[in-house]
Amino acid sequence: MESFLSIVAKDLHSKFGDDLSKVCMVFPSRRASLFFNRCLSQVISKPIWAPQSLTIGELMQKFTPLIPTDSFELLINLYDIYNKEKNTTESFSDFYFWGEMMLGDFDDVDKYLVDANKLFTNIKDIKEIDQLFDFLEKEQIEAIRMFWIHFDPSKSSIHKQNFISIWKVLSTIYSQLNSKLREKNIGYDGMIYRDAVKNIQNTEHLPEGIEHFAFAGFNALNRCEEYLFNHLNKLKKASFYWDYDELYVGEGSSYHQAGYFMRKNLIHFPPTIKLESFFKAKKNIEIISVSSNTGQANLTGHLIDFIKDELSDNPDTAIILGDENLLMPVLYSMPDMQHKVNITMGYPMRNTSVWSLIEVLTALKKNARQEANGTTTYYHKNIEQLAEHPFFQCIAPDHFNTICKNIIKENHIRVNTNFLLGHPLADRVFEISETNKIVTTWFSKILEYLLNKMEALEDTKLQMDIECLFRMYTTVNRIHDCLTERNIIPSTEIFMRILRDTTAGRSIPFAGEPLIGIQVMGLLETRALDFKRIIMLSVNEGKIPKTSPAPSFIPYNLRLGNGLPTIEHQDAIFAYYFYRILQRAENIKLLYTTSGDGISKGEQSRFIMQLKYDSSLLLIEKSINSGISIPIRKEIIISKNTEIQKILERYREHSALSPSALTSYLDCRLKFFFSYIAHIKEAETVSEEIEARYFGDILHKSIYHIYKEYIGEIIDPKQLLKIAENTNKIEDIIYNAINEELGRNGHSGIEMTGSNILLKEVLKKYLKKIILRDCEQKNLKIIDLENEYRVQLPIGNSTVLLRGTIDRIDQIGEVVRIVDYKTGNITPKIKSISELFSRDPELMNKAAFQLLYYSLLYNRSTSFNGAIMPAVYTIRSIYNADFKYSFEINGNELYDYRIHKKEFEEQLELVFTEIFDVNFNFDQTEHEATCTYCPYSQICHK
Numbered sequence: 001m002e003s004f005l006s007i008v009a010k011d012l013h014s015k016f017g018d019d020l021s022k023v024c025m026v027f028p029s030r031r032a033s034l035f036f037n038r039c040l041s042q043v044i045s046k047p048i049w050a051p052q053s054l055t056i057g058e059l060m061q062k063f064t065p066l067i068p069t070d071s072f073e074l075l076i077n078l079y080d081i082y083n084k085e086k087n088t089t090e091s092f093s094d095f096y097f098w099g100e101m102m103l104g105d106f107d108d109v110d111k112y113l114v115d116a117n118k119l120f121t122n123i124k125d126i127k128e129i130d131q132l133f134d135f136l137e138k139e140q141i142e143a144i145r146m147f148w149i150h151f152d153p154s155k156s157s158i159h160k161q162n163f164i165s166i167w168k169v170l171s172t173i174y175s176q177l178n179s180k181l182r183e184k185n186i187g188y189d190g191m192i193y194r195d196a197v198k199n200i201q202n203t204e205h206l207p208e209g210i211e212h213f214a215f216a217g218f219n220a221l222n223r224c225e226e227y228l229f230n231h232l233n234k235l236k237k238a239s240f241y242w243d244y245d246e247l248y249v250g251e252g253s254s255y256h257q258a259g260y261f262m263r264k265n266l267i268h269f270p271p272t273i274k275l276e277s278f279f280k281a282k283k284n285i286e287i288i289s290v291s292s293n294t295g296q297a298n299l300t301g302h303l304i305d306f307i308k309d310e311l312s313d314n315p316d317t318a319i320i321l322g323d324e325n326l327l328m329p330v331l332y333s334m335p336d337m338q339h340k341v342n343i344t345m346g347y348p349m350r351n352t353s354v355w356s357l358i359e360v361l362t363a364l365k366k367n368a369r370q371e372a373n374g375t376t377t378y379y380h381k382n383i384e385q386l387a388e389h390p391f392f393q394c395i396a397p398d399h400f401n402t403i404c405k406n407i408i409k410e411n412h413i414r415v416n417t418n419f420l421l422g423h424p425l426a427d428r429v430f431e432i433s434e435t436n437k438i439v440t441t442w443f444s445k446i447l448e449y450l451l452n453k454m455e456a457l458e459d460t461k462l463q464m465d466i467e468c469l470f471r472m473y474t475t476v477n478r479i480h481d482c483l484t485e486r487n488i489i490p491s492t493e494i495f496m497r498i499l500r501d502t503t504a505g506r507s508i509p510f511a512g513e514p515l516i517g518i519q520v521m522g523l524l525e526t527r528a529l530d531f532k533r534i535i536m537l538s539v540n541e542g543k544i545p546k547t548s549p550a551p552s553f554i555p556y557n558l559r560l561g562n563g564l565p566t567i568e569h570q571d572a573i574f575a576y577y578f579y580r581i582l583q584r585a586e587n588i589k590l591l592y593t594t595s596g597d598g599i600s601k602g603e604q605s606r607f608i609m610q611l612k613y614d615s616s617l618l619l620i621e622k623s624i625n626s627g628i629s630i631p632i633r634k635e636i637i638i639s640k641n642t643e644i645q646k647i648l649e650r651y652r653e654h655s656a657l658s659p660s661a662l663t664s665y666l667d668c669r670l671k672f673f674f675s676y677i678a679h680i681k682e683a684e685t686v687s688e689e690i691e692a693r694y695f696g697d698i699l700h701k702s703i704y705h706i707y708k709e710y711i712g713e714i715i716d717p718k719q720l721l722k723i724a725e726n727t728n729k730i731e732d733i734i735y736n737a738i739n740e741e742l743g744r745n746g747h748s749g750i751e752m753t754g755s756n757i758l759l760k761e762v763l764k765k766y767l768k769k770i771i772l773r774d775c776e777q778k779n780l781k782i783i784d785l786e787n788e789y790r791v792q793l794p795i796g797n798s799t800v801l802l803r804g805t806i807d808r809i810d811q812i813g814e815v816v817r818i819v820d821y822k823t824g825n826i827t828p829k830i831k832s833i834s835e836l837f838s839r840d841p842e843l844m845n846k847a848a849f850q851l852l853y854y855s856l857l858y859n860r861s862t863s864f865n866g867a868i869m870p871a872v873y874t875i876r877s878i879y880n881a882d883f884k885y886s887f888e889i890n891g892n893e894l895y896d897y898r899i900h901k902k903e904f905e906e907q908l909e910l911v912f913t914e915i916f917d918v919n920f921n922f923d924q925t926e927h928e929a930t931c932t933y934c935p936y937s938q939i940c941h942k
Contacts, residue, residue: 001278001281001530001532001584001586002584003035003039003529003530003584004216004217004241004243004528004529004530004584005032005035005036005039005216005217005528005529005530006039006042006043007241007273007275008036008039008214008216008241008273009036009039009040009042009043010043011241011272011273012040012051012214012239013040013043013044015239016212018044018046018048019048020040020048020049020050020051021048021049021050021051021052022209022210022211022212023051023052023210023211023212023213023214024051024052024053024054024059024207024210024212024213024214025051025052025053025054025214025216026053026054026055026056026059026213026214026215026216027053027054027055027056027216027217027527027528028055028056028217028218028219028527028528029055029524029525029527029528030053030055031344031514031525031529032216032217032527032528032529033053034514034515035315035515035528035529036053036216036528037050037053038515051214052209052210056218056225057189057192059207059213059228060192060193060196060224060228061192061196062196062207063195063196063197063199063200063207064187064192064195064196064199065185066181066182066185066186066187066191066192066195067185067186067187068186068187068188068189068192069181069186069187069188070502071100071103071188071501071502072478072479072482072498072501072502073186073482074103074177074181074188075096075099075100075103076482076483076485076486076488077177077180077181078099078102078103078173078177079092079095079099079486079488080486081173081176081177081180082095082098082099082102082169082173083095085169085172085173085176086165086166086169092483092488092490092494093490093491093493093494096494096497096498097497098166100501100551101551101552101553102170102173102553103188104550104551104552105170105552105553105554106174106177106188106190106191107188107189107190107191108190108552108554108559108564108565109174109190109564110188110190110191110193110194110224111189111190111193111194111222111223111224111225112222112223112224112562112563112564112565113194113197113223113224113227114562114563114564116170116171116174116175117171117175119171119554119558119562120167120168120170120171120174121171166553167553170553178191190224193222193224193225194224196224196228197224197227197228200227200228200231204235206235206237211237212237212238212239213232213237213238213239214238214239214241214272215229215238215239215240215241216241216243216528217241217243217527217528218242218265219261219262219265219527219573219576219577219580220261220569220572220573220576221261221265223563226268229268229269230268230269233269238269239272240265240269240270240271240272241271241272241273242262242265242266242269242271242275243275243528243580244259244262244266244275244580245275245277245278245279245579245580245583246276246277246279246280247277247279247579247583247614247615248262248575248576248579249262249263249266250277256575256614257571257572257575257576258572258575258576258578258579258580259576260568260569260572260575260576261572261573261576262576278583278584279582279583279615279616279617280616281586282586283582283585283586283587283588283617284586284587284588284620285582285588285590285611285617285618285619285620286588286589286590286619286620286621286622287590287592287604287608287619287620287621287622288589288590288591288592288621288622288623288624289591289592289593289594289604289621289622289623289624290591290592290593290594290624291593291594291595291624291625292593292595293323293325293326293329293538293593293595294329295593295624296326296329296537296538296591296592296593297326297329297330297332297333297537298329298333299591299624300319300330300333300334300535300537300591301330301333301334301335302333303535303589304317304319304334304335304337304518304535305335305337307533308335308337308339311337311339311517311518312339313339313340313516313517314516315342315514315515315516315517315518315519315531316531316532316533317518317519317531317532317533317534317535318518318519318520318521318526318529318531318533318534318535318581319518319519319520319521319535319536319537320521320522320523320526320534320535320536320537320581321345321520321521321522321523321537321538322523322536322537322538322539322540322543322544323537323538323543324345324348324522325351326537326538327343327345327347327348327351327520328351330520330537331343331520339517339518340516340517340518341517341518341520342514342515342516342517342518342519342520343520343521344514344519344520344521344522344525345507345520345521345522345525347464347507347508348506348507349468349471349472349503349506349507349508350500350503352464352465352468352508353389353390353391353465353468354465354468354469354471354472355468355472355503356389357389357391358443358472358496358499360382360385360386360389361386361429361443361446362492362496363382363385364378364379364382364383364386364429365439365442365492366492366493367379367382369414375416375417375418376416376417376430376432377414377415377416377417378414378415378417378420378430379413379414379415380407380412380413380414380415383403383404383407383415383420384404384407386400386429387400387401387403387404390465391450391454391465392425394454394457394462395425395450395453395454396423396425396426399422399423399425399426400423400426403415403419403420403426406419417430417431417432424449425446425449425450425453428445428446428449429446438480438484438489439490439491439492439495440476440477440479440480440483440484440490440495441480443476443495444473444476444477444480447469447472447473447476448473450469451466451469451470451473454466454469464508467508468508471506471508472503475499475502475503476499478502479495479498479499479502519531523536523544523574523577523578523581524577526577526580526581527577529581530581530584530585531581531584531585532585532586532587533585533586533587533588534581534582534585534587534588534589535589535591536581536588536589536590536591537591538591538592538593539590539591539592539604539605539607539608540592540593540602540603540604540605541603541604541605541606542603543605544574544578544605544607545570545571545573545574545575545578545605545606545607546570546574547567549566549567549570574607575607578605578607579607582611590608592604592605592608594623633941633942634941635923635924636670636923636924636940637921637922637923638670638673638921638922638923639918639921639922640917640918640920640921640922644673644677645918647677648677648915648916651800651801652798652799652800652801653799653801654801655801656790656801656802656803657676657800657801657802657803658802658803658804659804659849659850659853659854660850661675661676662849662853662908662911663844663846663849663850664676665911665915666837666838666839666844666911667839667841667925667930667934668924668925668930668931668934669920669921669922669923669924669925670922670923670924670925670936670940671925671930671934671936672915672922673922674936674939675936677922680936680939695759695763695823696821696822696823698734698737698738698763699737699763699766699767699821699823699875700786700807700821701737701740701786702730702733702734702737702763702767703767703770703785703807703808703821704785704786705733705736705737706723706730706733706767706771707782707785707808708785710782711782711783711784711785712781712782712783713781713782714779714780714781715774715780715781715782717774717775717776717777717780720771720772720774720775721771721772721775723771724768724771724772724775727764730764730767730768731760731764733767734760734763734764734767735760738760766875766878769878769879770821770873770878773873773878773883777812778812779812779813780810780811780812781810781811781812782808782809782810783809783810783811783816784806784808784809785807785808785809786805786806786807786808787805787806787809788803788804788805789803789804789805789806789854789857789858789861790802790803790857790861791856791857791860791861793856793860793905793908793909793912795909795912795913795916796909796913800912800916802853802856802857803857804850804853804854804857806818806819806820806854806857806858807819807820807821808820808821809858814866814867815866815867815868815869815895815896816858816864816866816867816868816869817869817870817871817885818851818854818855818858818868818869818870818871818897819871819872819873819885820847820850820851820854820870820871820872820873821872821873821875822847822872822873822874822875823875823876824876825874825876826847826872826874826876826877827845827847828872828874828884828886828887828888829887829888829889830845830848830887830888830889830890830894831889831890832889832890833852833889833900833903833904833907834903834907836848836849836852836904836907837849837907837910837911839925839926839927840927841927841929841930842929847872848870848887848894851870851871851872851887852870852897852900852904854870855868855870855897856897856901856904856905856908859897859898859901867895867896867897867898868896868897868898869886869894869895869896869897870886870887870894870897871885871886872885872887873885924940924942925942928942
């Protein structure tokens, strides 16, 4: 099917022949002019001068001396005027959001030729509306009347007064901003448009070298554009090429949003050529629901792969992104093929490594803290993120990797500046100076250093990063110059707001030929273009169309009454873009995601629903769901080769096996291998709170400090009671235990705030109760505390070395107790000794096993001939009235280890024999409940 621009090229050539040099083509975008020239080249038979090509904005500039400037320069000028007129010292940070709204409103007011003074008038009497707005239509006047009736200034409220206080000065601010900008010969788009119209009214002269204008591909026109069109039309110097379809502009289509503007255009500016109804032609349209955004990107790759043999270098296939964040996923999904892909939108600055660096540096700056001693500290996570950034890994990997290792090793939650310096890049990031306190200067220094260093590497792979760094560096300096010129020192938050807005529409252009290959573009870039094949992504409500209007000081009713754009205009514009790009396409794939994201419901766009019922087209609906594949688990079996046997032999004489090593083996042989043979340890991280794994250690250490002075003595219960009542002493003991235990584990900097304070209170409560329980015992003698015992246990013709650190050994009368403190849930009952060696986690009692193991160590290490009782202080049950510290075995109290010694040691011998036997491999457990909290589950995938 013939494209719109091809039709325009043929018509112009038929009217003007080869003399097109004094014709000016006006398009809504630059890209359309490239495609037009290509179409024109296919019409002509010899070289000619091509017509001039302008966008509508460029044409308006030809009628005014004003030069467009950037939004930041405008905001700075607006800020000065706002503070003066409002008689306030509001900071630039507080003003910024309101300033953006004002500029947006002023732009609309100018482009739609609204009388700003009348619009921003504070209506005190509804009768004034008829006098002030008598030039408007009745419907518009009624809309204004409805607003002011509802918003009656006489019925005061805080919100109304705030609104009116700004509303009163908007007209003055508007006129003063215009005057100030005009003095500098600069302006914003709307101001340039209004000034162009004013100049057009006073002259009939056209820009030099132009005798005729051809407007092609337009839809929604503001009043300035309408005035220009009217002016040139009256001079008979204009041709209007409207792109439309009978579906949304023909008879009976008044309800159709896509034709909202076009129906007016066709009446006021009759078309130079009449178009046929393209939606009556045969089309293959598939509506495909996909479960995720990633799924949309992957499906796009498959769809292109399926048709790649049909593709050519002609730009007849387009991938249209309703959500431009899908650009990179789509590119990664593209199949290998000989045909080129042209990305019209460029790569957004906000998706680059430079922007991610800016985000990390911002977080670092925001979380920096001035300590009481005058030093500056930084949050460890921000430093770790910075160290992992590709730029820092490229320039200073050794320095920052060493910093990260030390942070983890010493558990630094907040890191002192002196700990971080030592490399030129680190010095620029962390060094405190007067200039670095200005956030723009700080950013500029870092970016400049990175830019110079990366350029010096002369690596072609870094070219895009270098380009991004340069653009960001110049942008930061531009913001810095504008702010410092007016002595404004922005906060980190407002600087980032300015930077986000300044870079929002910027992209890094991809090098390529725009007229060849598959075109990847946004919906807005499709204006006036046509494609044979279309794959449109994110055709979801909220994406196509967007459902949120721009923030504005001008309420809806006043916008409606003054003919300013509203949310309905936005919907109509999107509707036109959607239907227009489909009207000449032959093969169409409309993809939408069914996954909800925040407030998004994952709904298909209303345009899809309308397409189903508006046209006689045959639509095919499909649903693509991501298959859920369960990976096949591979059995892991490790045989005891010579090297492993050598490691095992060390446990006979040099290395010793603890009770936790034995329970680990009983849990899972492979787990034992990872921990005690391969010595694979869990990755260390910085802990900001006292973790559960250290709670028990701190409790043990605190008890040790309480009882250590009584070793070898019988304790007087009265002495213990005094300790329990001395809260300050117990708190001091807990603090010492925390510092000692966490310091021993490479931790420092734990702050006693939040949950750590609660944890301290819990420890204090438990300690007091343990002391009170011991006060109930008569003639309690402390024998030993937190001491390690080692013994050689005969196993066949050899021995194995056992070890264990026993929390407490005490004596009550003739009985020695082997005491262990447990913070978890403990079952004080066991059925038999053999059950302790069960591999079923539901049967095995690890606490009982551990205490019997300790009893064995004590029994073989001393000459004591009396009863040895395993005793457990279960913290969670220590407050129970029926609290008991002894175990029960088969319904009877486990009073003396020696009664069960023979059976326990025989069972141990069987386990050790298996461990050293080369015929037994290290394999995975059959009981998957054991894997729930196993640190090695990610390795074996059990």
